[in-house]
Amino acid sequence: MNKPAKDPFTFDPREKIALFIDGANLYGTAKTLGFDIDYRRLLEEFKSHGYLLRAYYYTALIEDQEYSSIRPLIDWLDYNGYKVVTKPVKEFVDHAGRRKIKGNMDIELVVDAMEQIEHVDHFVLFSGDGDFRPLVEAIQRRGRKVSVVSTLVTQPPMVSDDLRRQADHFIELANLSNKIGRDPGERAARAAERQDRYQRDPEPSDL
Template sequence: MHFYQNERIALFIDGANLYATAKSLGFDIDYKRLLALFRQKGQLVRALYYTALAEDQEYSSIRPLIDWLDYNGFTMVTKPTKEFTDASGRRKVKGNMDIELSVDAMRLADNLDHIVLFSGDGDFRSLVAALQQKGKRVSVVSTLQTQPPMVADELRRQADQFVDLADLEQLICRDPAARTAREGGRSFGGSSRGGYGARTEPASFQENDDLSEEV
């Protein structure tokens, strides 16, 4: 993983995609350690986390994670999910954040040197190309260590640098013992001590932005 110390860096995290990638590799992400790692790599300008929320629910399993990140150095970008019924009568939940992430990346690009995209979604290839045309370096963080790989080949080829999340495990993983103790004895509230694990992302957003379930 190559960065220049004088680079202005921003992290753009596709929350659902990163959750699915970490889960497929079998570890939880400590977001405090993740932030610290990239602060060491250069001048970290911003870390943005994108996820959709089911606002009609009294309690969302992702809400504690969002609150923690919001108080601990991340910029949260959320929007409500949309439900609709397709032609076959199946209820679908739509929560795609690609447009929001792409618009923000292009808007902030003039103040950045290096964009780090945490996603393997091939739809971001055009965004990466557009950022490169503006003279920006783009790194993509996902993994090839699963079957099938979590990163689209066209996205990996377009990036200036591909970083396999598996190679970062020892640097950003969450201590399982600490997680067990916290889950067993403490609230998930906004304490700034320790990191927060990726598995807080609800199961309904594990793999795809457009999801469906039987009614």
């Protein structure tokens, strides 16, 4: 049902669109593909394909760190068109005595998606996690469309086969790199700039 197409977008311009971004999953997928996400360009790209109602970004945070590299990004997203949903990671010790960190945001994403079911025509899920297949199925039962954004070109693929098959459309992230990406060579300089700006101004206007 969902073969990767040359044109990555299958949207009716009259559709109300909502983006649901699994932050850690998207970061890992883009990094594997060799580019960084430019979140300003991502927002503008999807605005050009329909009425973008809302863009959610989900991530867990380690709260006791004096400086978190992701904090400037979170603040920028919060002031530039994204609804940011965070929660503190939980630390625990497994049966072998190893320290583990848990920061799953699946429940928060599922609840927000179902709360928007009456207002959104086309849900865009940025994740390859197969745990979201029941959510996609539930949204479809309510007569809405779902596109999944991940990648098949890595070895192994970063998207669950069950999730890809369930989605109405599959968007290959590699095909979006020239639309929503930037060269990872910029990362270190921009990270240093963001950290400095964050320390001087808690409400950054650019990323």
